[in-house]
Amino acid sequence: MTNITSKQVPCVLCGKFTAQDILLSTNSSGGSDLDLRPPPMKRDTMSTWLQRCDHCGFVSYDISVLPETDVENQPESLSAELVKSIIESDDYVEQFHCKSYPRLANTFLCYAMLQERGFKSIPACGWACLRAGWVCDDGVKHDKINEEKHKANAIQCRKKAIQWFEKCRSIGKPFVQQNGSEELILMDLFRRCYMFEDALKEFTRAEGNKKYIDEFVWKLLEFENLLVEQKDVDCYKVSDAQICFKKD
Ligand SMILES: [Zn+2]
Numbered sequence: 001m002t003n004i005t006s007k008q009v010p011c012v013l014c015g016k017f018t019a020q021d022i023l024l025s026t027n028s029s030g031g032s033d034l035d036l037r038p039p040p041m042k043r044d045t046m047s048t049w050l051q052r053c054d055h056c057g058f059v060s061y062d063i064s065v066l067p068e069t070d071v072e073n074q075p076e077s078l079s080a081e082l083v084k085s086i087i088e089s090d091d092y093v094e095q096f097h098c099k100s101y102p103r104l105a106n107t108f109l110c111y112a113m114l115q116e117r118g119f120k121s122i123p124a125c126g127w128a129c130l131r132a133g134w135v136c137d138d139g140v141k142h143d144k145i146n147e148e149k150h151k152a153n154a155i156q157c158r159k160k161a162i163q164w165f166e167k168c169r170s171i172g173k174p175f176v177q178q179n180g181s182e183e184l185i186l187m188d189l190f191r192r193c194y195m196f197e198d199a200l201k202e203f204t205r206a207e208g209n210k211k212y213i214d215e216f217v218w219k220l221l222e223f224e225n226l227l228v229e230q231k232d233v234d235c236y237k238v239s240d241a242q243i244c245f246k247k248d
Pocket residue numbers: 011012013014015016053054055056057058
């Protein structure tokens with residue numbers, strides 16, 4: 001069972017307090033989605049994954065402290081002045097208050113901007129954008145009046161995630177550890193953005209490294225390939241792939 005409480009948290013940048021959702025406990029049952037979105041009930045705890053200060057716009061795992069920087073890319077510690085300059089920039093402020101995205105999606109998208117410009121973790125940029133996409137997916141499911149808008153937003157978020165994950169690849173920075181998993185995630189992202197040819201290129205790339213890929217991950221890649229061939233853009237779980245293998 002998921003247990004979330006609300007707590008007033010002070011912001012390290014502006015000193016003001018805001019109520020934040022704090023996760024006390026949750027559980028997971030069943031497998032994740034193909035893009036590693038966690039299963040219920042953990043998947044519905046996204047409001048606790050980041051905190052946001054509504055007074056100054058700071059977003060972080062814990063807004064009461066300045067996070068550590070990626071020391072490899074930025075050995076010097078990050079000053080509060082630099083973070084302030086990012087959260088006061090026009091495009092950040094616009095994203096923070098953007099009316100066309102759900103509030104929680106804006107939180108993740110702003111976090112990606114902070115990571116890009118301040119904390120310099122490129123994998124974190126990609127994951128934050130993908131998580132914003134999951135928030136938009138939930139909009140598609142639960143806010144039927146605005147279904148088309150949420151669908152378009154989810155695609156925009158996934159395209160941003162693709163950009164960041166491709167950047168990770170270009171600088172040799174892994175964004176998932178297991179062999180074949182990066183291709184799997186990118187295939188899923190491309191497929192869900194209707195970019196089927198790019199998805200197939202990821203499959204071909206994985207084929208070239210097949211001997212290093214775990215059998216289970218390979219089966220998931222094959223399942224993605226099947227979905228791409230069928231031009232299916234829906235969300236699937238790892239367990240859907242397992243059901244599909246059993247039919248073989
Ligand atoms: Zn603040």
